[in-house]
Amino acid sequence: DAGVIQSPRHEVTEMGQEVTLRCKPISGHDYLFWYRQTMMRGLELLIYFNNNVPIDDSGMPEDRFSAKMPNASFSTLKIQPSEPRDSAVYFCASSFSGSPLHFGNGTRLTVT
């Protein structure tokens, strides 16, 4: 079991550019979560999906953020346009109903 796979591990981009973060959940898991971690705010839940359907996106900070899950094995988190305050580590996690969440190792995003 490869675990939750996120790509890229590191992303450096300039303000105004579009950024796409990718996540492959563990096979068979029906929940997928996107979290963001900063020093100031800690770990925050942005959005989560159940069976590829977004259930709660109340943590998405602005319309510049969007997330999709076109199938059970892939999800993207897009920021367009990016801003320096979006710099953070973004984590993806997956779980099977009622089971503990499994996290990927994150994407460290730096927006200059």
Place this chain on the structure above:
Amino acid sequence: DAKTTQPTSMDCAEGRAANLPCNHSTISGNEYVYWYRQIHSQGPQYIIHGLKNNETNEMASLIITEDRKSSTLILPHATLRDTAVYYCIVRGLTGGGNKLTFGTGTQLKVEL
């Protein structure tokens, strides 16, 4: 989900037991206590969870008080690799589904 209170930091000597406390005085009857840890630059890692009985696995033991208002995570023989931030999370499995809400956690430092 109920809120938790943890000490900001703790130190432990290598080879000794690390006892990490957590208060969750507003926990409701159907909420579980979960523990995760986050080693620097990695995603959070599941450790253990319980409802009202004490639990033990290969990583740790979880002791929940009879009134369920507090719990203690025990790492029986701490090693340097156990240095991490430990999060105590109270989580229900209804309504909001599987989502986890992270607090600030306890920074455990294991020293020689």
